[in-house]
Amino acid sequence: MIIRSVMTGVGSYLPQNVVSNAELSKRVDTTDEWITERTGIKQRHIAAEGQFTSHLAIEAGRAAMAMAGMTPDKLDMLIVATTTPDNTFPATAAKVQAAIGRPGIPAFDVQAVCSGWIYALATADNFIKAGQVKSALVIGAETLSRFLDWTDRSSCVLFGDGAGAVVLQAAQGQGTSADRGVLSTHLHSDGRYFDILQADGGVSTTQTTGLLRMKGKEVFRHAVVNLAETAREAVDANGVTFADVDWLVPHQANSRILDSTAEKLGISPDKVIITVDKHANTSAASIPLALNQGVKDGRIKPGQLLLMETMGGGFTWGSALVRF
Ligand code: UT7
Numbered sequence: 001m002i003i004r005s006v007m008t009g010v011g012s013y014l015p016q017n018v019v020s021n022a023e024l025s026k027r028v029d030t031t032d033e034w035i036t037e038r039t040g041i042k043q044r045h046i047a048a049e050g051q052f053t054s055h056l057a058i059e060a061g062r063a064a065m066a067m068a069g070m071t072p073d074k075l076d077m078l079i080v081a082t083t084t085p086d087n088t089f090p091a092t093a094a095k096v097q098a099a100i101g102r103p104g105i106p107a108f109d110v111q112a113v114c115s116g117w118i119y120a121l122a123t124a125d126n127f128i129k130a131g132q133v134k135s136a137l138v139i140g141a142e143t144l145s146r147f148l149d150w151t152d153r154s155s156c157v158l159f160g161d162g163a164g165a166v167v168l169q170a171a172q173g174q175g176t177s178a179d180r181g182v183l184s185t186h187l188h189s190d191g192r193y194f195d196i197l198q199a200d201g202g203v204s205t206t207q208t209t210g211l212l213r214m215k216g217k218e219v220f221r222h223a224v225v226n227l228a229e230t231a232r233e234a235v236d237a238n239g240v241t242f243a244d245v246d247w248l249v250p251h252q253a254n255s256r257i258l259d260s261t262a263e264k265l266g267i268s269p270d271k272v273i274i275t276v277d278k279h280a281n282t283s284a285a286s287i288p289l290a291l292n293q294g295v296k297d298g299r300i301k302p303g304q305l306l307l308m309e310t311m312g313g314g315f316t317w318g319s320a321l322v323r324f
Pocket of ligand 1: 029031034153215253311
């Protein structure tokens with residue numbers, strides 16, 4: 001018998017304000033046609049003035065806890081994956097913890113850009129497997145719209161705001177791929193590519209937050225290779241094949257990346273949860289947002305095998321195989 005981290009609740013929150021490609025093209029030199037053709041994005045949610053990453057995270061976290069039927073006193077750990085924290089410090093997780101009403105437990109942020117939520121999931125899973133905590137709330141939350149350069153059409157059309165969350169709870173498993181819960185996680189980074197996708201500022205360098213800068217073509221090139229590799233190691237580590245995967249729940253950056261990765265892996269397009277058309281790229285929030293979508297619309301069912309994979313700034317990339 002081994003300990004598994006079972007996903008017992010999922011939740012999300014998207015800001016009310018939806019900006020379509022057509023609306024965006026009124027203030028940015030772009031067209032709906034270009035954005036749709038190159039990325040699959042049709043719209044994005046943008047946080048209102050005074051609405052912060054913590055606000056989105058709190059709503060998503062509460063929704064996940066409600067689905068799990070979990071009261072705050074049963075929560076042992078809280079992690080927020082974000083690149084767009086409310087403040088430089090303390091962690092956004094501190095604000096979320098105060099709002100959720102569970103003082104005393106460890107609460108911290110994880111920063112791995114678009115891979116942040118998979119990094120946070122791996123962290124929480126390892127704490128649970130080590131027996132140090134019995135439950136964790138793992139949130140991905142972003143207000144990327146706050147540090148986009150709205151004069152750079154090659155990046156500002158790609159991103160959106162939102163939050164997604166998952167409750168993990170310890171349960172006994174047999175140690176096989178038939179167990180419910182997180183079966184394995186796989187994390188990677190390569191800092192040689194630091195400046196290909198970065199904010200061009202920070203506390204120690206410019207004393208500003210900087211703005212998002214991306215060499216899109218280069219990211220694309222690495223993404224298709226790294227995503228397929230990390231997806232493969234996840235199925236190999238568990239002695240299953242891509243044919244056993246019920247749903248691919250990928251990071252949502254570009255529908256062309258989603259399509260080509262699914263094709264490379266031999267996973268049929270109708271087994272891929274796609275939200276990039278409605279949410280755009282929400283960085284650390286994108287996988288839990290897609291997971292929530294699939295669960296709430298009834299496609300993802302308990303006992304099904306989910307393959308999650310991601311790639312982002314750093315570079316960072318990784319995957320998780322989960323039996324929901
Ligand atoms: O989440 C982290 C991971 N991020 C990603 O995975 C993003 C990966 N990269 C991509 O998704 C794509 O590279 C982009 C969507 C960013 C760009 O697509 P692309 O097919 O690589 O286009 P490009 O950058 O090569 O630009 C092609 C043309 C250029 O015009 P010229 O030089 O060929 O005349 C751009 O100026 O498209 C032009 N362009 C635009 N036109 C209208 C760039 N952005 C826009 C725009 N509207 N918004």
